[in-house]
Amino acid sequence: MPSNLISVLASPSHPGNIGAVARSLKTMGLSSCRLVSPDDYPSPIASARASGALDILNGASLYESFDDAIADCRIVVGTSARLRSLAYPHVTPRQIAPLLIDEAEKGRVAICYGREECGLLNEQLARCHYHIEIPANPQYSSLNLGSAVQVMSYELRLACLERQGRSGIESKDSWPPTYDLERFGCESWDEEPATAREVDGLIEHFERATAHSGFLDPKNPMLGMARLRRLFNRARVDRVEINILRGILNSIEKMDPPTNQQTVQENYGLTNGERDDV
Structure with a gap:
């Protein structure tokens, strides 16, 4: 998997979710994570939830602002389940994954996830080239942060394997x-x-x-x-x-x-x- 695929967590509130994200990334072969002003980190809770993926957790970079975390990225995408008054390109993880794999060969790509209770803020979404919506149950579409990262990372892995002509099951x-x-x-x-x-x-x-x-x-x-x-x-x-x-x-x-x-x-x-x- 390209090392230029960077998961950005904007102000995560619970350290356990940070640990869960580390595991989600590692299971799909991703390694780069950036944390923007987390409420509680470092934390033993995060380390416990990251069982087996402490290398990803300990390698995460800390940033004070969202703008700083995405400043060196050539393309920025953000997850959002909400409809906005201003229209942006709206895609599913499967639709956007091949483009992100292509872009990651040329430079850094940021895949951004918002705070657990509210998601990415409007001003953060305004900095994203694409808005990503996971097609979940419309009656209950809220995913846990770790689950959202797992779904997105899985689609990125599938796109990367398809590009290589592999199934991933040897x-x-x-x-x-x-x-x-x-x-x-x-x-x-x-x-x-x-x-x-x-x-x-x-x-x-x-x-x-x-x-x-x-x-x-x-x-x-x-x-x-x-x-x-x-x-x-x-x-x-x-x-x-x-x-x-x-x-x-x-x-x-x-x-x-x-x-x-x-x-x-x-x-x-x-x-x-x-x-x-x-």
Whole structure:
């Protein structure tokens, strides 16, 4: 993440929120924070809330005025959930994030957050090139300071990763697999996919039927049902397929249980002390 992305907290009132902001920044790979006249800082409360991100907290710079904190920044944006009498460019975090990543390659960028109870003041917002609104629930749109910083920092990270052509989730294998239905001669599937509840019912039915047949030892089930669930999730079974499988299981449950049940290790094909623990 560009080091020129600077989070500016204007007069934060609670030290715990400052610590929470430090954690939010670090989890998204950001490191620069400026504090404008905080009410209580340094503070052990801030340090406690910044657990694991003390390097970000201790590296924060203190400023006496908002103007001083943004003076060396080429672009300044501010979060605001309020409508103003004077119109300014109003954007969401996702809309503005790519522009901020681009600008950060050329110079310092300030992302400003206001005091907890009132947000940025009108005169502070007037110094911002863009006003950012997080599209929250209109009936309750007030976010905690740490939460607002987390949302904005997340969008900045996504924009940065997209610019690099990365997803941010590193894996040695190509996972999860993607399925191109057109490749197999159909543009859409002919049945609705099974719901989570329907898959749960199938797994429970498998557990009953396999216990009845002697395949599964209920006292030592190991990972059999978990592996079946993973199989069905990977296959994205549909409702008709669920019904077919449950019909087969119903027929198994109608059979008499075996008199001599094999051990679960034999049923799973495990020999010589092998275990299914991975």
